[in-house]
Amino acid sequence: NAGVTQTPKFRVLKTGQSMTLLCAQDMNHEYMYWYRQDPGMGLRLIHYSVGEGTTAKGEVPDGYNVSRLKKQNFLLGLESAAPSQTSVYFCATRQGGGPYNEQFFGPGTRLTVL
Amino acid sequence: AQSVTQLGSHVSVSEGALVLLRCNYSSSVPPYLFWYVQYPNQGLQLLLKYTTGATLVKGINGFEAEFKKSETSFHLTKPSAHMSDAAEYFCAVGNAGGTSYGKLTFGQGTILTVHP
Numbered sequence: 001n002a003g004v005t006q007t008p009k010f011r012v013l014k015t016g017q018s019m020t021l022l023c024a025q026d027m028n029h030e031y032m033y034w035y036r037q038d039p040g041m042g043l044r045l046i047h048y049s050v051g052e053g054t055t056a057k058g059e060v061p062d063g064y065n066v067s068r069l070k071k072q073n074f075l076l077g078l079e080s081a082a083p084s085q086t087s088v089y090f091c092a093t094r095q096g097g098g099p100y101n102e103q104f105f106g107p108g109t110r111l112t113v114l
Numbered sequence: 115a116q117s118v119t120q121l122g123s124h125v126s127v128s129e130g131a132l133v134l135l136r137c138n139y140s141s142s143v144p145p146y147l148f149w150y151v152q153y154p155n156q157g158l159q160l161l162l163k164y165t166t167g168a169t170l171v172k173g174i175n176g177f178e179a180e181f182k183k184s185e186t187s188f189h190l191t192k193p194s195a196h197m198s199d200a201a202e203y204f205c206a207v208g209n210a211g212g213t214s215y216g217k218l219t220f221g222q223g224t225i226l227t228v229h230p
Contacts, residue, residue: 004157031216040123042204042220043158050216058217065147070178090157099208100146100165 001026002107012112013081021109023078023091031094032074033058034066034088043090046070049074081113086109116141116207120221128229133177133192137205140186146208147188148218149179153201161203164188175199200228202228 001011023032030051035043045058049064055066062089063085067078078085084094121136127178139145146165150158162173169181175198179190188205 025213040222041116042222043218044220045217048217092158094216098146099165099210099218100162102148102160103218105150105159107157108155 001028004091004093004104006089006106006108006109009107010110011048012114013078014114015082017081018077018079018080018093019111020078021089021091021100021111023074023076023093025072025074025093025104027093027095027104028071029093030071031090031103032068033094034064034076035090036060036090037090037108038087039061044088048074081111083113085111086113087111115208116145116219118205118207118221120203120205120224122224124225124227125163126227126229127195127196128188130194131193132193133190133199133226135190135203135205135222137179137188137190137193138186139205139207141207141210144208147179148206149173149190150204150206151201152204152223158204158219159171161190161202172187185224194229195226197228197230200226202226 004025018056034046035046052071091106093105095101117140119138149161152158162189164181172178177192179202207217
């Protein structure tokens with residue numbers, strides 16, 4: 001089992017370019033999350049999904065869009081990248097049920113916007 | 115709203131010394147508390163979690179944490195540090211109510227350095 005995978009691992013964009021980050025899971029989990037990690041700020045939730053075909057905004061959603069057309073995939077899009085979006089992006093999944101269930105994290109995508 | 119504060123962004127210990135990483139939380143409902151570890155260039159992995167029941171929770175790699183409701187704390191400890199413990203550690207609270215149900219709120223992280 002691969003668990004949670006993220007594509008790509010690294011990416012450099014110029015301001016104004018667009019890109020899509022892919023998160024894939026083979027754990028059959030209902031919940032999926034996108035976080036960004038910045039030094040000294042921990043992880044902040046961008047968007048999340050509670051099931052196929054659903055998405056919702058997290059703490060810092062501006063400048064990002066998401067889609068969950070298939071249960072196993074959760075896509076994060078940047079329509080017009082800005083230097084403030086330079087960060088490390090993590091995807092996570094969680095089994096259904098209560099908040100006591102842990103989240104499982106992917107290895108991350110390091111994005112630099114010039 | 116729930117929040118988590120980790121006291122000390124950097125902690126440095128000698129190999130074999132006690133490790134103590136501090137975490138305080140704010141929650142209006144009984145919390146679910148987690149400690150995650152992140153090794154360099156990797157994702158986060160669960161060390162341990164508190165849900166209900168016993169307040170002293172044991173995790174992987176010899177770590178444990180004690181839930182103290184009166185102090186709103188969930189400090190992480192390990193009796194004897196190993197070089198392989200060098201990593202960044204995150205405390206998190208699982209939201210158990212309202213529109214934030216099931217989401218995690220993370221602390222700022224503590225980088226642990228272990229000296230030989």
